[in-house]
Every structure is written in structure tokens, then in C-alpha cells.
Amino acid sequence: MTVGSAVAIPVRRASVLAGVGLFVLLLAAAVATLAWGRLGIDLADLPAALVGDAEGKDRFVFNRLRGPRLTVAIGVGAALGLSGALFQSVTRNPLGSPDVIGLSAGAGAGAAFCALMFPDTVPVPVGALIGAILAMALVYVSTGTGFRNPARLVIAGIGVAAMGAAVTQYVVYALERDKASVLTAYVNGSLTARSWTDATTVWLVLLAAAPLTALISRRLDIGEMGDDIAEGLGSEPKKAKTLAVVLAIALSAAAVSVSGPIAFIALTAPQIAKRLTRGSGPHLLLSGLTGGLLLVLADLCSQQLALFDDLPVGIYTMAIGGAYLGYLLVREWRKGVL
Numbered sequence: 001m002t003v004g005s006a007v008a009i010p011v012r013r014a015s016v017l018a019g020v021g022l023f024v025l026l027l028a029a030a031v032a033t034l035a036w037g038r039l040g041i042d043l044a045d046l047p048a049a050l051v052g053d054a055e056g057k058d059r060f061v062f063n064r065l066r067g068p069r070l071t072v073a074i075g076v077g078a079a080l081g082l083s084g085a086l087f088q089s090v091t092r093n094p095l096g097s098p099d100v101i102g103l104s105a106g107a108g109a110g111a112a113f114c115a116l117m118f119p120d121t122v123p124v125p126v127g128a129l130i131g132a133i134l135a136m137a138l139v140y141v142s143t144g145t146g147f148r149n150p151a152r153l154v155i156a157g158i159g160v161a162a163m164g165a166a167v168t169q170y171v172v173y174a175l176e177r178d179k180a181s182v183l184t185a186y187v188n189g190s191l192t193a194r195s196w197t198d199a200t201t202v203w204l205v206l207l208a209a210a211p212l213t214a215l216i217s218r219r220l221d222i223g224e225m226g227d228d229i230a231e232g233l234g235s236e237p238k239k240a241k242t243l244a245v246v247l248a249i250a251l252s253a254a255a256v257s258v259s260g261p262i263a264f265i266a267l268t269a270p271q272i273a274k275r276l277t278r279g280s281g282p283h284l285l286l287s288g289l290t291g292g293l294l295l296v297l298a299d300l301c302s303q304q305l306a307l308f309d310d311l312p313v314g315i316y317t318m319a320i321g322g323a324y325l326g327y328l329l330v331r332e333w334r335k336g337v338l
Contacts, residue, residue, distance in 0.1 A: 039057070081292065083266050113171060115127065
């Protein structure tokens with residue numbers, strides 16, 4: 001695709017078709033989230049609710065219950081999907097994600113620690129954000145090379161994740177039963193009782209990170225051919241990797257601060273996006289769309305399945321991730337790799 005006479009943007013037909021398909025599915029899932037169920041808004045009344053002209057029950061449902069929750073779900077899913085794509089591109093590992101390098105576990109530990117030590121002073125989301133930042137600082141120092149060495153990054157992250165999980169389990173055990181149940185829901189990832197402030201938080205970070213990820217997308221694509229080739233082409237792979245990790249951490253931290261650590265979205269979304277196009281590269285936009293779709297669908301299950309009462313959405317994403325890992329194992333076994 002050509003913009004003006006000087007700028008040419010490479011566009012693959014498969015990527016465009018996949019993007020349109022994902023957007024349509026996301027739109028359908030969003031409409032279902034707003035319309036289904038006992039408190040659902042009638043389809044005929046949805047346009048009025050979207051422009052702020054709804055009254056009575058529809059106004060309350062959209063502004064207080066489902067509108068903020070849906071907006072947060074899309075933003076958090078997109079942020080995690082984009083973060084996972086950046087991590088997997090940098091580490092060249094399909095299992096690379098914020099979960100692996102300890103960010104999610106650090107966020108859970110921070111939330112748990114603040115709930116135990118400062119229950120009426122520090123909000124749990126703030127504790128999660130502090131925990132995520134501290135975990136990444138510890139990983140940065142532990143590697144000895146910052147975020148530049150993917151292998152050391154993963155190894156240090158596994159150690160930090162183990163320590164974070166230990167802190168979280170200790171706090172859950174030490175808290176009173178009622179407080180522990182609330183905390184457990186949060187550290188499993190929850191979209192219950194989200195507000196427009198939460199939506200604003202994650203979307204501001206997402207929109208701020210989007211232009212920067214677009215700028216380094218080409219460098220990351222070249223970097224997948226190897227650092228030596230990338231340096232020969234003048235793409236400065238070390239700088240691109242460091243910026244990619246920083247952006248991935250910022251996106252994950254923003255997501256975790258408003259929803260808690262939601263597992264497996266960052267792991268599965270980039271891989272699904274890559275398989276939809278069967279092409280090389282990080283597929284950043286498609287990963288964001290896929291992450292948003294997966295989380296909205298998981299939250300739709302959380303709200304509508306009659307067997308459970310608003311089960312934390314993170315439990316459904318764990319099921320998605322488990323199924324995906326099972327698929328990977330079967331595929332690799334059939335190839336004879338395992």
C-alpha cells in the first residue's frame with residue numbers, strides 16, 4: 001500500500017483478512033456482552049446507550065455494570081496480547097510471555113502484601129502495580145545484562161515468579177477467610193466491578209505504547225533473522241529488544257493494575273495471530289485484536305454460564321491456555337519432536 005509518493009507500507013492480504021475477521025468477531029462478542037442475560041440491553045436500545053442517551057435500567061447497566069467491564073476487557077486483552085507478541089519476538093520463543101518472566105507473579109505478590117500489611121491504606125491495584133515493577137527490577141538486576149539477554153531473562157523470571165507465588169500463598173493463608181476469598185479472586189484475574197477510571201488507565205497506556213511498537217515492528221521482524229543479519233542491515237537489534245521489553249512490561253503492568261494477573265492471554269494470542277496468517281514477524285496488531293477477543297469471550301463465559309456465579313475470568317483463560325498447551329504438545333509429538 002502506498003501513502004503519497006514517498007511512503008510505502010507492505011500489506012499482506014492474509015493479514016488484512018485476519019484483521020477484519022478478528023474485528024468482526026470482537027464486535028459480535030462485545031454486542032453479546034452488552035445484550036445477553038437478565039440485565040442485558042435490547043439490541044434496539046444499544047445505539048442510544050452507546051451515545052449516552054439511554055435512560056433508567058439501560059443507563060445504569062451500561063454506565064456502571066457492563067460498559068466499563070467490556071471496555072476494560074478489550075483494553076486488557078489487547079495490552080496482554082501485544083505484550084506477549086513483543087516478548088515472544090524478543091526471546092524468539094513461542095512460550096515467552098509476561099507470565100514466564102515473573103511479572104504476573106510479582107503483581108499478585110504486591111497485591112497480596114498490600115492487602116495484608118496496608119489493608120486500608122494502599123489499594124490492591126496499586127499494590128499489584130508496585131509488585132510488578134519490583135519484580136521487573138529484580139529480574140533486571142539478576143540477569144546482569146538488563147533485558148538484553150533472552151535466556152537469562154527467562155531464567156531470572158522463573159525464579160522471581162516462584163518467589164512471588166510463595167509470597168501470595170503465604171498471605172492468602174494468613175488472611176481471614178473473607179478477605180482471602182476476595183484477594184484470591186483478584187490474583188486469579190477478575191473484571192468484576194471495573195470502572196471507567198480503570199478503562200481509562202489501561203487504554204491510555206495502550207494508546208501511548210501503540211505508536212512506539214509500530215516504530216520498532218520492522219526492526220523486530222528483521223531481528224528474527226538473527227542479530228548478525230539485523231546489525232548488518234542497520235536495525236540496531238539490541239536497542240530494539242530493550243525498547244520492546246520495556247514496552248511489554250509497561251503494557252502488562254497497566255493490564256495487571258486494573259484486572260489482576262490474567263494468565264495465558266499473552267501466551268496464546270500472538271501464536272493464534274501468527275497461525276491465522278502463517279507469516280513471519282511479531283504480528284502486533286493482530287495479537288492485540290486476538291487478545292481482546294479472547295478476554296471478552298472468557299468474560300462472556302464468566303457472566304453467562306449458569307453453573308458458576310461470576311467466576312474470575314482468569315480461571316477461564318487458564319482453561320484456554322491449558323487447552324492451547326495441550327494442542328502444542330500433541331502437535332509436537334506427532335512431528336516426532338517430543
